[in-house]
Amino acid sequence: MSAMNAAMRALFAFLLLLAPTVASAATDGTPPRYLADRRLWVLDGGPVTYVVGVNERDELQHVYWGGRLWRDADLRAAHSMPADDSTEPSTTTTPEEFPGWGGARYFEPCMKVTREDGVRDLVLKYSSYEIAGSDLVIHMKDVAADIDVLLSYRMDPSGILRKQATIRNRTKQVVTVESAQAGAWLLPPGDGYCLSYLAGRWGGETLLVREEIHPGVKLLESRRGVATSNTMNPWFAIDGRERATEEHGRVWFGALAWSGSWRISVEQTPEQQVRVTGGFNTFDFSYPLKPGEALTTPAFFAGYTDGGFGEASRILHRFERTAILPRPGTARPRPVLYNSWEATGFDVNEAGQVALAEKAARLGVERFVIDDGWFGARDSSRAGLGDWTPNPKKFPNGLGPLIARVRQLGMDFGLWVEPEMVNPDSDLYRAHPDWVIGFPGRPRSESRSQLVLNLARDDVKEHVFSVLDVLVAKDDIRFLKWDANRHFSEPGWPERPVAEQRMLWVKYTTNYYEIIDRLRAKHPSLEIESCSSGGGRVDLGILSRTDQAWTSDNTDGFDRLSIQDGFSRAYTPRVMMAWVTDVPNMNERSTPLQYRFLAAMMGSLGIGANLNRWSEQDFAMASRMIAYYKSIRATVQEGDLYRLFSPREDGLTANQYVAADGKQSVVFVFQQAQQFNRPAPTVYLSGLDENALYRIQPIDDKLLERPPVASGGWLAQHGLRFRLRGDFDSSSVLLEKLP
Numbered sequence: 001m002s003a004m005n006a007a008m009r010a011l012f013a014f015l016l017l018l019a020p021t022v023a024s025a026a027t028d029g030t031p032p033r034y035l036a037d038r039r040l041w042v043l044d045g046g047p048v049t050y051v052v053g054v055n056e057r058d059e060l061q062h063v064y065w066g067g068r069l070w071r072d073a074d075l076r077a078a079h080s081m082p083a084d085d086s087t088e089p090s091t092t093t094t095p096e097e098f099p100g101w102g103g104a105r106y107f108e109p110c111m112k113v114t115r116e117d118g119v120r121d122l123v124l125k126y127s128s129y130e131i132a133g134s135d136l137v138i139h140m141k142d143v144a145a146d147i148d149v150l151l152s153y154r155m156d157p158s159g160i161l162r163k164q165a166t167i168r169n170r171t172k173q174v175v176t177v178e179s180a181q182a183g184a185w186l187l188p189p190g191d192g193y194c195l196s197y198l199a200g201r202w203g204g205e206t207l208l209v210r211e212e213i214h215p216g217v218k219l220l221e222s223r224r225g226v227a228t229s230n231t232m233n234p235w236f237a238i239d240g241r242e243r244a245t246e247e248h249g250r251v252w253f254g255a256l257a258w259s260g261s262w263r264i265s266v267e268q269t270p271e272q273q274v275r276v277t278g279g280f281n282t283f284d285f286s287y288p289l290k291p292g293e294a295l296t297t298p299a300f301f302a303g304y305t306d307g308g309f310g311e312a313s314r315i316l317h318r319f320e321r322t323a324i325l326p327r328p329g330t331a332r333p334r335p336v337l338y339n340s341w342e343a344t345g346f347d348v349n350e351a352g353q354v355a356l357a358e359k360a361a362r363l364g365v366e367r368f369v370i371d372d373g374w375f376g377a378r379d380s381s382r383a384g385l386g387d388w389t390p391n392p393k394k395f396p397n398g399l400g401p402l403i404a405r406v407r408q409l410g411m412d413f414g415l416w417v418e419p420e421m422v423n424p425d426s427d428l429y430r431a432h433p434d435w436v437i438g439f440p441g442r443p444r445s446e447s448r449s450q451l452v453l454n455l456a457r458d459d460v461k462e463h464v465f466s467v468l469d470v471l472v473a474k475d476d477i478r479f480l481k482w483d484a485n486r487h488f489s490e491p492g493w494p495e496r497p498v499a500e501q502r503m504l505w506v507k508y509t510t511n512y513y514e515i516i517d518r519l520r521a522k523h524p525s526l527e528i529e530s531c532s533s534g535g536g537r538v539d540l541g542i543l544s545r546t547d548q549a550w551t552s553d554n555t556d557g558f559d560r561l562s563i564q565d566g567f568s569r570a571y572t573p574r575v576m577m578a579w580v581t582d583v584p585n586m587n588e589r590s591t592p593l594q595y596r597f598l599a600a601m602m603g604s605l606g607i608g609a610n611l612n613r614w615s616e617q618d619f620a621m622a623s624r625m626i627a628y629y630k631s632i633r634a635t636v637q638e639g640d641l642y643r644l645f646s647p648r649e650d651g652l653t654a655n656q657y658v659a660a661d662g663k664q665s666v667v668f669v670f671q672q673a674q675q676f677n678r679p680a681p682t683v684y685l686s687g688l689d690e691n692a693l694y695r696i697q698p699i700d701d702k703l704l705e706r707p708p709v710a711s712g713g714w715l716a717q718h719g720l721r722f723r724l725r726g727d728f729d730s731s732s733v734l735l736e737k738l739p
């Protein structure tokens with residue numbers, strides 16, 4: 001064990017307490033092991049082994065990441081790679097764990113700095129390490145300057161490893177950080193890898209993209225400051241040359257925890273080394289550290305499985321439920337909510353909301369949420385943002401009477417807020433025009449007639465915290481849908497010296513996290529939904545502080561199947577909010593009510609329809625569906641997901657969920673379009689006990705054969721055949737394991 005001085009120990013303790021980009025508590029993994037004879041650290045968890053070592057040049061070198069290894073004797077000490085001598089100077093080809101930009105390195109570094117004296121060379125070497133419980137911290141230091149990096153590793157029992165780096169300036173001059181990545185993930189050398197990632201747009205988020213990895217760098221990123229982004233989500237999966245399927249094959253996968261400007265680079269070097277780095281976006285990045293100051297990167301989580309993309313998702317989902325989401329183990333099932341946005345838009349008032357609440361309660365809804373339009377002069381998106389008091393014309397007696405009625409109806413009450421934003425036409429902006437982000441004297445883009453408050457400023461942060469604190473306390477509000485409908489543009493912070501203005505990219509997000517953390521600490525029963533123009537703020541950073549996420553503003557049942565399929569690659573269905581809304585919707589398509597219900601029931605169910613327009617038949621169907629959802633939601637929200645048919649390929653979508661205790665399973669099937677004389681598709685079930693018997697309970701009469709009871713073996717090998725009729729037909733089957 002290396003010697004550690006007192007300052008180092010104190011810093012280590014501080015780091016363990018403060019993993020600032022992820023808020024959840026530690027989970028116990030297998031303790032890391034140090035093999036002193038070979039200078040290797042071995043991190044084992046679930047199906048995974050990860051090995052890192054120090055080579056003969058004292059560089060920290062990646063050694064192994066893949067399936068679990070059992071024999072330490074198989075592990076060889078790290079040894080640097082031969083330099084590429086074809087050019088001068090000789091280039092570094094060693095697979096380093098955390099390369100600084102310095103020496104002859106031509107690949108993506110994990111860190112880059114400029115010192116006050118102009119030096120931009122950074123060569124990091126191993127200095128010492130510490131193991132405490134399941135945490136390993138490796139201490140690196142520049143060869144010449146007192147610039148430290150503490151690399152923190154924590155292996156979860158699921159095999160998901162967390163990497164995070166803290167950069168500390170111990171010199172006597174300012175050191176400006178220009179790149180700070182959590183670390184590099186290196187795959188076994190070779191080519192033929194394939195990258196999967198999630199991309200899209202507003203109204204079409206988290207769509208799965210797959211492409212071969214070629215030499216060069218592929219960049220996944222957000223440059224949007226406020227948001228993780230609707231256009232790219234910080235998740236990746238890489239499968240090997242043999243290609244993985246849902247249930248087979250090697251997959252390395254990961255997710256970055258940062259709800260602002262992030263980057264993940266996927267690079268194949270000339271040595272056929274695939275390297276994935278991730279952290280703060282380096283675009284426009286500059287973070288000066290005064291002597292003694294530190295900067296911690298976002299956390300980057302990654303895992304490995306040989307069980308295909310399905311198992312990769314299931315590992316992530318379990319990990320999120322146990323180690324990321326707030327209240328692990330004690331979280332209650334996600335309640336069925338009603339949200340009035342699509343019904344009333346900005347036209348909200350007490351009588352109208354009470355009428356909707358009464359109808360929602362009849363259906364079995366458990367939480368009633370008023371969306372936009374309840375506050376300030378908010379009759380449209382053009383005014384009122386920033387003035388978080390009930391509109392006196394719409395709610396002459398405040399929200400109290402509505403909330404009382406909602407509670408009397410047996411539901412809890414939630415409110416939409418967008419606290420980081422301001423309309424120029426608002427009392428807040430008139431009082432504090434200097435609180436917004438922008439460059440003085442320059443044109444300033446508005447989007448949705450709004451500007452972004454500069455949360456990086458402490459006075460703005462305190463204002464936003466106290467507004468929410470008062471709002472939540474006054475009427476004992478239990479749920480906030482926290483929205484953010486525009487992202488950074490002209491990202492100026494004029495009150496700070498020029499050299500410090502770009503700290504905005506980091507400080508905005510850390511202060512945003514701090515507000516939520518403080519609010520939750522003060523109001524422990526408060527639940528929060530993360531939203532940014534739909535699914536623009538979904539990542540492991542915000543999910544460690546919120547209970548659910550708005551998946552997309554697009555609530556069309558058919559489009560949702562692809563959006564939700566992509567979402568489920570990275571995130572547990574527990575957090576995936578899905579509403580049943582009216583048709584035709586955004587894209588003029590009409591799907592049957594059952595189809596919309598079943599699509600929404602594959603995540604956390606909400607109703608967003610205008611109940612004033614529903615027929616008695618609609619109410620009857622909805623009541624039945626909500627009762628059905630309540631009987632299966634533990635399985636959907638806490639169970640294992642098997643994607644049986646993909647909406648991207650087959651014209652048929654089928655998903656199956658299996659309860660954590662194996663006692664229940666539920667299957668959902670959806671047909672896109674009827675094809676004349678097409679045979680009924682067979683859906684082979686997964687995740688069941690082959691030797692157990694299951695009672696088969698379909699919700700309708702679409703099963704071709706319907707034995708009352710069948711073995712798990714029959715369900716997996718013979719499968720269920722669905723006779724779907726017509727465009728957008730759907731069905732669901734509940735399976736209960738017999739004792």
Ligand code: GLA
Pocket residue numbers: 341371372416483485531532533534550553
């Ligand atoms: C965003 C959200 C919607 C809704 C509106 C209200 O677009 O994603 O769900 O809350 O704002 O203005």
